[in-house]
Amino acid sequence: MISVDLIIENAHILTVSTHEEIANGCVIVKNEKILDVFEGMNKSYRSGTVIDAKGKLVIPGFVDCHTHLVHAGSRANELQYRLQGMSYQKIQEKGGGIYSSVRDTRAASPEELYQQSLERAKLCLKHGTTTAEIKTGYGLNPATEKKMFDVIHRLNDESGLETVATFLGPHVYPDDREPEAYMDWLLNDGLALAKDQAEFVDIYCDIGAYTFEDTERFLKAAKAKNIPLKIHSGQFDALGATGLAADLGAVSADHLDQVTEAEFDALLRAGTVPVFLPGCSYYLKTTYPDARPYLNADMQVALATDYNPGTCPSLSIPMMMSLAVMHMGFTSEEALKAVTLNAAKALKRDKIIGSLEKGKQADILICEIEGIDDIITNFGTNLIGEIIKKGMIVS
Ligand SMILES: [Zn+2]
Structure with a gap:
């Protein structure tokens, strides 16, 4: 008998890899990794920690890639302003929206910012998000961007949630500085900060955010520094940045409510991961984009919260899966892959996480359900039982 750290047995397993469904089998964990996944009874391994998952569904930990x-x-x-008919852009023009979060984030001490963020990281874990x-x-200024990075890294070290840092210095133009002066900072010291602290850079190109021209300058400068690219694009209008990002080899293009045919072709050509964010459509009461053409074209489509x-105060990946199936043309299995393996691909971590395969990190969920459809039908309900991160039962 081989001694291991954890055995999960009698489980219905969805591996989200080539050998996808095991009706009754085991997952074996040793040294933070998956040592084995197989059909049938355990005859080879022993452990002080054995979980009987009879009648439960075992799936990979969720990856929230945005x-x-x-x-x-x-x-x-x-919420009250919007229910009275004020648009998201109008709220922002009046000093609300992103600018209100900027004021609060600048004013918070590093410890306050960490504690508020820690509560959210715990909520993520509770709903099955392990990365x-x-x-x-x-x-939108050097000191606060750095303060945010410090919190993101500290969460990774201390919260139990694994975090991946992205530099979104170009979220909106700051309201206390000339756009061109801020662009200068972004293109020089901002990108140097990103190179040191982040795994990706991102820019928000849309009405009320960055122009196509500034988006092009920023993405090209980041690419020249070999920092992998992401983009917020096509939420309210197709300004051309989705195609630009794909042509520049962006890892993912996120939102995609408004995409031209040429941009769709560019995403397909480049292998850029399309990331859909159905929580925004729900909360802003806008039309859901149709993901079916992307799925039919075999793109590795991801979903995130x-x-x-302001536009999606929900950290629930199961809720996003339900919205995607009910409104965007996903099957339940496609939605699961979109929040695990494909989301990991959007973070360039699909070799490490996102499926239950030998050698991958042991990020595992044991759900109080028989099949994946139950996540879709029980929308708004949290059916995640045990959460295992790097082989440790965290809740
Ligand atoms: Zn976003």
Whole structure:
């Protein structure tokens, strides 16, 4: 008998890899990694920790590949403005929206910012997210962008949630500095900060955010420094940045509510991961994009929360899966792959996480359900039982 750290047995397993479904089998964990996954009874391994998963579903930990989890303050008040008919852009023009989060995030001490963000990281884990990408972009000045990076890295070290840092210095233009002066900072010291602290850079190109021309300058400068690219594009209008990002080899293009045919072709050609954010459509009451053409073209489509205090204050990946199936043309299995393996690909970590395969990190969820459809049908309900991160039962 081989001694291991953890045995999960009698489980219905969805591996989200080539050998996808095991009706009754085992997952074996040793040294933070998956040592074995197989059908049938365990005859070869022993462990002091054995979980009987009879009647439960075992799946990979969720990867939330697009969040703005680190910020101070709340924007719950904006709900009332929007219900009275004020648009997201109008709220921002009046000093609300992103600018209100920027004020709160600048004013918060590093410890306050960490504590507020830690509560959200715990919520992520509780809903099955074991890895989350987190963007800066509520600083819009050097000191606060750096403060956000410090919190993102500290969460990775201390919260139990694995974090991936993205530099979103170009979230919106700051309201206390000339756009050109801020662009100068972004293209020089901002990108140097990103190179040192982040795994990706990102820019928000849309109405009320960055222009196509500034987006092109920023992405090309980042590419010249060999920093992998992401983009927020096509949320409200197709300004051309989705095609630009794909042509520059962006790892992912996120939002994609408005995409031209040429941009669709560019994404397909480049292998850029399309990331859909259905929580924004739900909360802003806008039309859901149709993901079916992307899925039919065999693109590795991902789903994420876009958690942020203004346009999607939800950290629930199961809720996003349900929205994607009910409104965007996903099957339940496609939605699961979109929040695990494909989301990992959007973070360039698909060799390490996102599926239950030998050698991968042991990020595993044991759900109190029989099949994946139950996540879709029980929308708004958290059915995640045990959460295992790097082989440790965290909750
Ligand atoms: Zn976003």
